[in-house]
Amino acid sequence: MTIKNLCWIRRDLRLHDHHALSESLKNGDETYIAFIFDETILEKLNVKKDRRITFIIDSLKEIELEMQKHSASILIRFGDPKIEIPKIISEFGINGLYLNRDYEPRAKIRDDSIIKILQKKGVDTFTFKDHVFYEKAEVLNGQREIYKVFTPYKNKWLETFKSQESVLANFKCPLNKLAVVKNPDSILLIDWYKKIHFEEQSSLLKAGPSEAHKKLLGFKKYISNYKLARDIPALNQTSNLSPYIRMGNLSVREMIKVAISGTDEGHSTWLSEIIWRDFYQVILDVYPKVETHCFKAQYDLIKWAGSREHFQLWCEGKTGYPIVDAAMRCLNQTGMMHNRLRMVVASFLTKTLLVDWRLGEHYFAEKLLDFDLAANNGGWQWSASTGVDAQPYFRIFNPYNQSEKFDPEGIFIKTWCPELKYFSNKKIHYPHESDLVEQVEAKCFIGKDYPHPIVAYKTQKEKALAMFKAIS
Numbered sequence: 001m002t003i004k005n006l007c008w009i010r011r012d013l014r015l016h017d018h019h020a021l022s023e024s025l026k027n028g029d030e031t032y033i034a035f036i037f038d039e040t041i042l043e044k045l046n047v048k049k050d051r052r053i054t055f056i057i058d059s060l061k062e063i064e065l066e067m068q069k070h071s072a073s074i075l076i077r078f079g080d081p082k083i084e085i086p087k088i089i090s091e092f093g094i095n096g097l098y099l100n101r102d103y104e105p106r107a108k109i110r111d112d113s114i115i116k117i118l119q120k121k122g123v124d125t126f127t128f129k130d131h132v133f134y135e136k137a138e139v140l141n142g143q144r145e146i147y148k149v150f151t152p153y154k155n156k157w158l159e160t161f162k163s164q165e166s167v168l169a170n171f172k173c174p175l176n177k178l179a180v181v182k183n184p185d186s187i188l189l190i191d192w193y194k195k196i197h198f199e200e201q202s203s204l205l206k207a208g209p210s211e212a213h214k215k216l217l218g219f220k221k222y223i224s225n226y227k228l229a230r231d232i233p234a235l236n237q238t239s240n241l242s243p244y245i246r247m248g249n250l251s252v253r254e255m256i257k258v259a260i261s262g263t264d265e266g267h268s269t270w271l272s273e274i275i276w277r278d279f280y281q282v283i284l285d286v287y288p289k290v291e292t293h294c295f296k297a298q299y300d301l302i303k304w305a306g307s308r309e310h311f312q313l314w315c316e317g318k319t320g321y322p323i324v325d326a327a328m329r330c331l332n333q334t335g336m337m338h339n340r341l342r343m344v345v346a347s348f349l350t351k352t353l354l355v356d357w358r359l360g361e362h363y364f365a366e367k368l369l370d371f372d373l374a375a376n377n378g379g380w381q382w383s384a385s386t387g388v389d390a391q392p393y394f395r396i397f398n399p400y401n402q403s404e405k406f407d408p409e410g411i412f413i414k415t416w417c418p419e420l421k422y423f424s425n426k427k428i429h430y431p432h433e434s435d436l437v438e439q440v441e442a443k444c445f446i447g448k449d450y451p452h453p454i455v456a457y458k459t460q461k462e463k464a465l466a467m468f469k470a471i472s
């Protein structure tokens with residue numbers, strides 16, 4: 001009997017170093033690959049112009065081209081995976097379903113239901129760790145519990161890793177064992193945008209595994225300098241790999257191999273960031289409530305005093321705080337934002353505008369090309385001081401100091417707020433403090449060409465402290 005397996009790819013859009021695919025190819029005679037445009041996810045995206053859809057379709061096109069070299073083709077469907085996966089299983093007489101584990105609450109529920117549906121049909125499902133390096137049960141403290149503080153988690157992660165570096169071995173995916181499929185619905189032939197009711201978008205970032213590898217190689221030039229350069233947005237010397245790792249164009253093991261290829265502080269700091277990624281995945285996996293609630297339950301009692309109007313101005317990059325506005329405009333136009341700026345705008349929204357972190361988190365979720373529930377939620381709750389191992393509530397970023405420190409010449413500000421480009425390096429951080437002569441010289445009138453600050457930082461800081469103290 002020919003053993004036919006189905007590998008269902010989701011947030012792992014590649015054909016190399018792919019755990020589920022590797023096992024499927026190893027354990028079967030023929031492997032089919034499927035991707036489902038999940039209507040339950042897509043219908044939640046209100047804006048039908050979404051760069052992430054283009055990123056996914058472009059990734060699938062590259063995968064399809066590679067598969068066609070082996071007379072294979074991805075089976076693409078649009079609908080509810082709980083219906084579509086069993087349909088494919090029946091249509092092709094599949095013996096086993098292979099997939100990589102996803103730790104998001106809704107994905108876990110979806111996968112569990114599919115596993116049960118298939119069990120009833122006598123089809124086994126095999127799930128694998130791929131998307132993180134270590135799962136929840138692999139890095140535990142002395143009491144066999146998960147860590148809730150990052151530094152000891154990281155130390156244990158590194159200690160465990162030392163004894164297991166061989167795990168970094170590549171998962172081999174011999175594509176000659178893919179099933180031969182003639183597919184009239186190929187992603188290369190059919191206008192899938194039309195089928196799923198979205199519009200193609202232009203993006204600054206080219207999608208797909210080849211581009212991910214190019215970027216990873218390119219980043220090797222900068223990695224030694226990462227510790228120093230990573231906080232300066234205008235330098236753009238972080239890896240910019242987050243959309244690729246989010247969609248799985250690249251495996252986490254490939255990133256770790258680069259991170260451990262050198263021993264300087266640049267390499268070790270970059271490895272720490274990848275460990276933060278694992279940490280937040282574990283938190284979401286074990287505490288799914290963080291999706292809607294503060295990790296520190298007492299902070300669910302906070303009465304966020306901010307207004308909808310201020311939230312809207314924050315979204316549009318019209319707060320009168322140049323570093324915040326530049327960052328938000330960059331997000332709106334590119335779908336990307338530098339990590340330092342994510343912290344600045346998140347702190348500003350929650351602790352200067354006093355707006356509930358959940359609103360900001362949802363806005364990021366709509367806009368970010370690299371949106372990842374675990375990392376986004378972790379980042380927002382860290383900034384708002386409501387999260388696991390978050391910064392204490394009384395540490396409030398001063399947006400002016402952040403601006404002077406991390407964009408000293410205003411290069412980033414000038415790129416995204418061009419109306420401010422003639423202000424001096426000093427005044428670009430405080431354009432509202434310029435006198436009339438300075439505004440004439442800068443060809444920018446505050447209140448007309450660029451807004452006055454919508455709130456006063458110092459007053460708001462006191463209100464934020466009072467808001468937190470009220471429930472602490």
Ligand SMILES: Cc1cc2nc3c(=O)[nH]c(=O)nc-3n(C[C@H](O)[C@H](O)[C@H](O)COP(=O)(O)OP(=O)(O)OC[C@H]3O[C@@H](n4cnc5c(N)ncnc54)[C@H](O)[C@@H]3O)c2cc1C
Pocket residue numbers: 230238239240241242243245246273274276277280337338339340342343346364368370371372373375376377378379380383
């Ligand atoms: C409010 C807020 C929201 C965020 N939302 C997201 C999100 O939706 N998706 C996302 O991938 N990251 C998010 N981050 C984390 C971080 O900002 C991005 O991962 C980083 O900016 C991506 O750029 P890079 O690929 O150049 O990162 P690099 O600095 O090159 O880091 C390498 C990789 O490590 C991971 N990483 C880095 N920093 C973090 C972190 N703090 N937490 C978890 N993983 C990290 C990413 O996968 C990243 O690609 C958020 C941070 C904050 C403060």
